[in-house]
Amino acid sequence: MRIVVCVKQTAAGALNPFDACAYEAALRIPEAEVILLSMGPQKVQEMLYALTRLGARQAYLLCDKAFAGADTLATAYTLMLAIRKLKPDLVICGRQTIDGDTAQTGPCLAGMLGFSLITNVMEIVDVGENICCRTRELQEQTVSCPALIAVERICHLRLPGIRSKAGEVICWDAKDLEADLSRCGQAGSPTKVLASFQNEEGKRRCRFVRMSELETLIAEGVQRECARVPGPGAFREKKLEDVWIIGEAPRQMAETISDTIRRIEPETVGNSYASALQFARMVKAAKPEVILWGSDAWSKRMAPQVAALLQTGLCADCTALETDGKALFLYRPAFSGNVIAKIACTTSPQMATVRTLNADAADVILSLGKGAKDAVREAQEYLEKQRERDFCRWELAASRGAVDAEMLPYEKQVGITGKSVNPAVYLAVGISGAVHHIAGMKQAGTVIAVNPDKKAPIFEYADYGIVGTAEELFACLGQSSDPLQSVRCRPQKSETERKE
Numbered sequence: 001m002r003i004v005v006c007v008k009q010t011a012a013g014a015l016n017p018f019d020a021c022a023y024e025a026a027l028r029i030p031e032a033e034v035i036l037l038s039m040g041p042q043k044v045q046e047m048l049y050a051l052t053r054l055g056a057r058q059a060y061l062l063c064d065k066a067f068a069g070a071d072t073l074a075t076a077y078t079l080m081l082a083i084r085k086l087k088p089d090l091v092i093c094g095r096q097t098i099d100g101d102t103a104q105t106g107p108c109l110a111g112m113l114g115f116s117l118i119t120n121v122m123e124i125v126d127v128g129e130n131i132c133c134r135t136r137e138l139q140e141q142t143v144s145c146p147a148l149i150a151v152e153r154i155c156h157l158r159l160p161g162i163r164s165k166a167g168e169v170i171c172w173d174a175k176d177l178e179a180d181l182s183r184c185g186q187a188g189s190p191t192k193v194l195a196s197f198q199n200e201e202g203k204r205r206c207r208f209v210r211m212s213e214l215e216t217l218i219a220e221g222v223q224r225e226c227a228r229v230p231g232p233g234a235f236r237e238k239k240l241e242d243v244w245i246i247g248e249a250p251r252q253m254a255e256t257i258s259d260t261i262r263r264i265e266p267e268t269v270g271n272s273y274a275s276a277l278q279f280a281r282m283v284k285a286a287k288p289e290v291i292l293w294g295s296d297a298w299s300k301r302m303a304p305q306v307a308a309l310l311q312t313g314l315c316a317d318c319t320a321l322e323t324d325g326k327a328l329f330l331y332r333p334a335f336s337g338n339v340i341a342k343i344a345c346t347t348s349p350q351m352a353t354v355r356t357l358n359a360d361a362a363d364v365i366l367s368l369g370k371g372a373k374d375a376v377r378e379a380q381e382y383l384e385k386q387r388e389r390d391f392c393r394w395e396l397a398a399s400r401g402a403v404d405a406e407m408l409p410y411e412k413q414v415g416i417t418g419k420s421v422n423p424a425v426y427l428a429v430g431i432s433g434a435v436h437h438i439a440g441m442k443q444a445g446t447v448i449a450v451n452p453d454k455k456a457p458i459f460e461y462a463d464y465g466i467v468g469t470a471e472e473l474f475a476c477l478g479q480s481s482d483p484l485q486s487v488r489c490r491p492q493k494s495e496t497e498r499k500e
């Protein structure tokens, strides 16, 4: 079996950790011929050369000035040309890069190649004429080869043996790929960053309190009930005429830019390359201005495939939308998250995946960050106790720091690449307050943060702050009486009430 593994060097100069897993997963497949493929500047050659010592006989670097500044569509186009030349049975990608984080390139590439696709792969169960994988949703999926799979962080990349030999690194430029330059790099990228500005969203005035006051504050927060920060984006006077939403999830965001929204059932888009192709034909015929998708795993799998088939830009994880009546402007946190980028899409239809609120509404979310790593068990025990009391609904959540440290599973991640939540109370313990995280919880009613570092940015986004450690917090909570007993469960809000 011939396997191409797509790898990227991150902005910090290291191998993207998800791609390290993709490489290891390929090396573990018996009798596989593994080839590495990367797009980037000359200096990536060095990294590829070192990686060949682990087992790949060849590595290809796609290197040309014309490839620079590519968004996911232009990147997928360039990789697609190389993959067509290499003719693999299987392509393995990491789920996403840690600097771009869109998780679009793999599905977009599969859409361009016309390969079968499995995303969120946790385990490769069987490889032959077909490939069978266990995915994050714990289902086994089997597809025919040639296929592309995108893996989660499922294994650790091996180290080279002392006597291991390096393979060869071959550079291909635009000429070697016979690339259409209008589809490469910046020229071929329909998503353009128009402006970026300091991100002040979600900031609150923090009052520092003692640990012993915490449960009373939670009780008051639950009683105060509804989230006080309005939904995504402000309503604009000028609207777009023809906006499609896939499923119900993007409606709230869509209503900020259009009064004429058409809902497309996810079944119409389907779950395969063939159904995506059919949907793309329907889009070409109907010519909607905008198509908005949710941020669930299915949307993130299908939207990039449809974007590839329509050759249109897809902006990932938008937190707000705006229009002047003609163009759509999309906002998403960028770089370190301290800036918000204003993005436009120059092709039609303009497409985006948008942040949507998580359906399972909790009254109180106890969210753990990396700083709470020594108190996970205590936090879970505390949560169970609260649930047994059954006075209000408690949920556990996590920052990406906690997920990366394997404290909690990805499903619990709140933030721009996780879920968005709006509980009555958000209790953030051991979370530093990166804007990527804030994007997912800024709509909470009351935010209470616990962190030993009084200068931690999370306090800028909190109503109440407690300077202390997670260990101290759960020891204190274990001793206290229960003010939550006086609190009734808040009634479940209807969709319309939520919008208001």
Ligand SMILES: Cc1cc2nc3c(=O)[nH]c(=O)nc-3n(C[C@H](O)[C@H](O)[C@H](O)COP(=O)(O)OP(=O)(O)OC[C@H]3O[C@@H](n4cnc5c(N)ncnc54)[C@H](O)[C@@H]3O)c2cc1C
Binding pocket: 098, 099, 100, 101, 335, 336, 337, 368, 369, 370, 371, 372, 398, 399, 400, 401, 402, 413, 414, 415, 416, 417, 418, 419, 429, 430, 431, 432, 433, 434, 435, 436, 437, 440, 450, 451, 452, 453, 456, 468, 469, 470, 471
């Ligand atoms: C494109 C992109 C997308 C991203 N998407 C997300 C996302 O969706 N969600 C997300 O959360 N992040 C996301 N991130 C990562 C984000 O930028 C941060 O790196 C991450 O949120 C940090 O997690 P953390 O706060 O748990 O860990 P850290 O930043 O390591 O902070 C740990 C905190 O714990 C405190 N601490 C230390 N000891 C203790 C103790 N004993 N008790 C209590 N506290 C203690 C420290 O003072 C510190 O403030 C994304 C990053 C990028 C680049």
